[in-house]
Amino acid sequence: MESLPVTRPELGLASDQTRKMTLLLSILASAVRLKLEEMKLMSSGYADVNGIKLYHEIYGQGDPLVLIHGGLTTIVEMQGWVQPLAKMRRVIAVEMQGHGRTADTDRPMSFATMGDDIAALLDYLQIPKTDLVGHSFGGASAIRAAIRHSHKVRRLVVISSPYARSGWYPEAQEGMSQVGAGMAENMMQTPTGKFSKQWPEPQRFPQFLDKMGNMSSFLGMRHPFLRSQPLLAKCA
Numbered sequence: 001m002e003s004l005p006v007t008r009p010e011l012g013l014a015s016d017q018t019r020k021m022t023l024l025l026s027i028l029a030s031a032v033r034l035k036l037e038e039m040k041l042m043s044s045g046y047a048d049v050n051g052i053k054l055y056h057e058i059y060g061q062g063d064p065l066v067l068i069h070g071g072l073t074t075i076v077e078m079q080g081w082v083q084p085l086a087k088m089r090r091v092i093a094v095e096m097q098g099h100g101r102t103a104d105t106d107r108p109m110s111f112a113t114m115g116d117d118i119a120a121l122l123d124y125l126q127i128p129k130t131d132l133v134g135h136s137f138g139g140a141s142a143i144r145a146a147i148r149h150s151h152k153v154r155r156l157v158v159i160s161s162p163y164a165r166s167g168w169y170p171e172a173q174e175g176m177s178q179v180g181a182g183m184a185e186n187m188m189q190t191p192t193g194k195f196s197k198q199w200p201e202p203q204r205f206p207q208f209l210d211k212m213g214n215m216s217s218f219l220g221m222r223h224p225f226l227r228s229q230p231l232l233a234k235c236a
Helices: 016-030 076-086 111-124 137-148 170-177 181-187 191-196 202-215 223-227 231-235
Strands: 041-049 052-059 064-068 090-095 130-135 153-159
Touching: 041 111, 052 076, 052 111, 064 076, 064 111, 064 137, 076 090, 076 130, 090 111, 111 137, 130 137, 137 153, 181 191, 181 202, 191 202
Parallel strands: 064 090, 064 130, 130 153
Antiparallel strands: 041 052, 052 090
């Protein structure tokens, strides 16, 4: 998503788009029926990678599969994915920088950096090669991991994650352009907001939302960038 940045309007808490987004995230979290402790959690913890403590949980046994959540969500919202996958695979569910129990720091955020974090987590867990499944924001991170660390990726599955700005509906672009510190108060009702209270520096949460808003300005990769990568032929 390395396109030219777009200008984001300054928003107040009364923004309809902001309220809709936070309401959707809250409903999504409350609609989850399965509890993590009922899904045979094998292990959980923090991996020291690239200057952050990356929270992850491991379920099931078998060939490894790394599951990466969407933007402004957490492992909590991925529970409905984890259970069926964990019946067949060793699922490593991860919370990326600033999401859930992985605190934000003063480190800049980019999809390339998050791709590197995924690769570093594999090294930490001593997993030489894995399948990657990424949803939305997580899909963009997974693409970067696959491109930058192709020797670690066996298969790549990307869900609802366009590689170019032309793949976004205008309404989606408008909604993403409104992500920023102004929605921090409403976001506190979502799992991401609630977990941020456990961060060493919870006051960073509004700054994290600004980082996410800035990342939404980079919503595309050029075709030559993708075509030049041998990985996509392997993972097709």
